[in-house]
Amino acid sequence: MREQSPAVIGPPAGGHAASRAMRFGRVIGCRVDETTWLIIGLGRVAAGDVVVGLGEDQAVTPSLFVSEWRLAASSPRAKHGFAALLLDVGTDLAMTTIRLGEEETGARYVVAPRLASAEEAAALVVESAGSQSAAVLDRLVDALMVGNVSRRRLLTISALLQSAHASDGFIELIGESHDGAAFLQGWSRAMAPGPCRVSVVGNVTPVVAECGIAIFPRPDAPDGASGFVGLLEASQAASGLDIEGLVFRGRAGWRYVAVHPRKRIAGPLETPEHIRSILLRTHGAPDVLLSLRAAANSFEGKETVSSLPYPVRMGIDSTFEADGGNLLVSGWLYDPDGHVATVRLRRRDAAACLDERWTRFDRPDVTDSFNEQQHFTPSFWSEQRAHGFIAHAQLPNEDPDAPLYFELTLHDSRRAFLPVKPTRVSARLAALRQIGSIDPANCALPAIVDSQIVPFLGQSGRFTPVIETILDAGSFDEENSPPIVIGAGESEEDISPLLALLALDPETRHTPIVIAMPAERFRRQAARLRELARFYSLSARLVSVKGTGDVHDMLEAGTQALSCETVVSLSASLIPRGTGWYGKLLATAATLKGSVVSPVLVYEDHSIRWAGSWIDDGNCDEPVAGRFAGYPLKAVAEMKLTRIAAASLECCVMPRDALLRAGGFSGGYLGAQEKGLDLGLRLSRSGFDSYLLPSVQMWGCDDAGNGDSPALAALVEEIDRKIFKSQWLPILTVEKHPERRPA
Template identity: 30%
Template sequence: MTDTMLQPDLSVAVLIDDDTLLLFGTCDRPALSGGIATANGEAAGRFDAHCWPREDGGHWLLAALRAPDAGRLQTARLAVDGIDGEALALPRLRAVKVNPWGLLSTLKEEHAAAMPAALDFLLRVLAPADGQPLSARLGKFLSAFVGHIARPEGFAEIFGRLSAGNGTMVQGWSSSLEAGRAEMLVETDACRFYRAEVGTVRRPDLPDTAWGVVAVVPAAEDAPEQIRRIFYRAGGRWCELELFAERTLLPDGVALAHLRDLLPRLNADPATLRALRRRITAVYEGHETVSRLEVPVCAALDRAIRVPGVGTLVTGWLLDPQRNVASVILHGPAFEAAIDGDWFRTQRKDVTEGFLHDGRFAGRLPADRHDHGFLAFVPESAGLPEDAAFHLEIALTDGGCAYLPVHPVAPNAELVRHLLCLIDINNPAAESLIERHVGPIVQAAGRVSPDAPAAPVFAMGRTVATPNVSVVLPVTDGREDVDLHLARLAIDPDFAQAEILVAAAAGSSDRLALTLRRAASFYKLAVRLVPAPQAHDAFEAMAAALPHAAAEHVLLLSTAVLPTTRGWLSELARAAAAHRKPAMVSPTLLYEDFSIRFAGVRVEGDRPVAQFAGYPREWLKERQPVAVPAATVDCALLPKRLIAEAGGLTAGFVGAEYKSADFCLRLGKAGHTCLWVPTVALVAVDEQARNAAHEYWRQTGTLVDRWAFDRHWATRPANTDLRVSTR
């Protein structure tokens, strides 16, 4: 610190806005350029100063002191600790003014030559970031300041807003505004400081000393018609673009097309041209613009599938042999997500063959490389409208970009099967594809699939006014021998007051109705046929039939299960009643050789496993009903309301393999129990469904279901009533 503290003499103090004081006076030597202002020994704010020589020796001082509620400092003892160790003692501020015009008048009349440098100083320390408005008083002061020193050197003739947040275009002519980046001060109702991007263009209607200019003022949000004055800095001095008396105001959106047409004629350095090109392409206009690209890049979307509140899956292809694409981004309402970071690339030989001889791609495409396809799932937060608009942005390395409209559709069975066929089960990355992309949308699609249109229910045989149980018998193949099951039920007194709902899924025989009608009449049973053409497995078929069940209890019964004795339903009902809590009750199921097919479930690790499966029946020692983690829907008696409380039978799985265990675990999570009754045994034929189609999508669907089951039940809900038998 110097031995002698600098003590300036201040003649003017102006409170230019709530947090800024402008100080003007003299000092013996140049004041420190900046430092921390203190008030009564405590840090108060920031001090910046600008000095220029006086003719009679010493220096003039113009300073800005910025501190919260700066007006309170006029009674404080002020000092400045400079960044270079020098200190400055400020006199007490007397008669702080709020009108800056006296200061401006003094500068104009006595210091005209110093005003350009003084203005640069004020803009440097007081102007906020590009496009942020100056305070009202400061804005008017700076606008008047620059208006006094700026010389008119051109006209602004055409104005137009490019798009919200993308800036305003100004076109005209000038004799000093050069191409590149230019500092601009734009006056509207407020005053804002910008760094504009400027291109020049030759105009035959101008003299050789002038040229056409096109400037894009970034982030300018004010309507073009509100612009009153435009100042710019050129060659170290400030100039003005006067407003043409009959200026043209382009409608929103038209300015963008106008600038696009001008761009090929504009002169500027490469960086500025890239910035202008980015301005043009940074606006999505509602249609594709990939076809306009001059670089060898082409892309298309195959489909987009969206579940509101869950996310969107997009599939398509992108051809980019020279790596001109920097990123691919999905845009939606108030969100954007880059998809190329972890998208899944797929083989698209058809794309290679289609562009191999295209002029833009000839010689650039390896004939043996086909990984042009992509598949990506983008999650979304809840709250986006169902009709939200989306588009895909393809950003290029040169700053340009192109767009593809995205029109998502709701998932349906056909789309889900198509997605499942995209999974290559031999690909080591198949599990990653399922976990990251296909799994979330497929499972969500299963949860929100639209309800199938209501189908007529056909009553056959006699009518039971108040059935004691509703038997739900799903038929999912081309079998016609359901009359065998009806015969077994007809000879059992337990089913004398039962109704039998036969749920006919997709693939069931057209002759099934005739078979049922004859059997219902012959055996005097109450049968109702429930067509379920949208169902592809027993669970979906049963779910379609359940709304038509009239009894409080339902018996879910697979066509593979054949009752061999009478009275077994009563035994299941007694076991349920003795449990004193609502429960899903299943018997023992045996193969035709009387080995065990189902005898309850035990837990190994965190997965339920059928116990004693394949062992002789004699291995069973239990004689009392046992609470188990899962029963079996192949044969299960339970109150109908429990199914609704557990969330239904299907829960978004593709196939049937995991639906039974999932339903039972959801039942336990809802506070209910699964019971296995060892002493009741039925035969379950181990058969493949007739006319079963071994489509590829079913195989990959099983992989998706396994992922979904493991993810949902990674931590199985605790159940203190659970008791698991061990071998």
């Protein structure tokens, strides 16, 4: 049989009826969907569920629903017509005959060779049933709407309903909203005020949703029709372009209201005005009118807090957004009399309730500013002085253009809005800017760090450095020997002395060298470094890294610019304490395949800065410690190659793919020390054993901290220790004491 696809809107019913004739003894089939058929014919078949036999072998299926009627124009051979739904049949069914009823008493029919479309089937019912057709089709739709309704079945249903009720109404306006709900406006004869379950016909999987309906007078509507507005609950079909119509059960049965071909689609910022323009003329159920009133007071892209008739005002100092919609916001809320019930940060249909998680602190500047304004003077019993706040939140960011805004809900149910434009930066830079703006003497600082900064950094994703430019100075052959990757971050001093020492060392004079640095530093120094490389006859590759970053980010980017098997990482803040270091590291690594080998790091006063990291099982405050830090260098003079818990990535020899396999450096640390230690531990747990080679030493100092004040530098160290401890203490405890593993 040849099959015709159902359509939502078809030609007039009369045209379909004229092209197909119903004859006694023959039935016409219409495929509803992949497993359902509609059979139409002449004859008396009992209404309800009927046994049916299909094909030449008369295979029996019990799934048949029959609706029958008395013919408008009967004949001697037939006084009744019927429509039957054949459910749960295969897609490869090729019917030529059908039996309706039991083997002995059932009637047999020949199936017409060509299938009818849904419009033709409906036209045949309308023509033969006359005034009964609406009730007949309604019973069929009742049966079709049971269970999971596919898109094809819903299209067939809409075609059947349109044939019976050709001009029942139209949806003329679809208003989108920030929370995913859709506002509908149009006219209909069948719409009744109140909550209504509707099936959305459209370009997506069918959705059954709740729609609150209110009606209003429409002088321009046809007789018996009225205007209606509705709020369709948030669903995957809420986009205006996805909605083609609604199937619903109205006052007198099932109806279909189509979206007008010349519909208007209003954006989320326009919809509230459309609702307000019609709201006073509508009538309906109280809860529906309340939801419409709330939608009319939705965000329209402008600030409305300043229009509140109460002493409530709000200001935002900064809004930072890191990867993954990780947000850190700070500002103030002046609400001395407690009119505000909730404060939310919203984007599309997602919201974060900030008043449940923020940290409040005193803002004397805000208090003094409003105390000078008489109409903002708080009540004499008001004790609210902590107007400032800092909060972190997580909101989806799939749509970067979606507005981000604050929503204040007052105790009297009013809402006010404040749009904000987030500054998109790395989590590290956002946290540094935020804590740098807080007075170190602020008594709320510990709470801000523990409740906001540490969780914000803990939720940040991995930061992957992005290479902007690669520039070779002379010939660069990374296969000649394992390259030295020099990471020159934001705080390292001039690296010219390091290049000079590498040129004077016979082992490193002809070794390929990669120098990775932030883009701004590259712009300032690339030309000079290229000249130095040529002057010293060094084989150098200069790498520019997008944005900012520390030495570890630069080392990772420099490694990405290579394809060899082994690399030697070297921070630009270190210098060798003699020649021969390169060969010793490589020789040791050659005997320890797949391992990471680091030298001892020494201060200029010959005291030890780092000589390995070990797990300290008895120290919960510092689970991983350096045993020899601060000792004189001679304390490790007799030490041999030693297995350690984590190597120092500031200087080591390692497989090039080690960073990738361990997941790269974490983006959740502010400084370099714990950040390097974190990756060192992950390297050890990724199959790369770590070793200390005491016979090799490097001179250097601690991270310069970009010229930060001592108080800020100490705060950065404290934050990093808390982040490191929160992530690693549970892991190390379970590894050392398996019996403490949670059930």
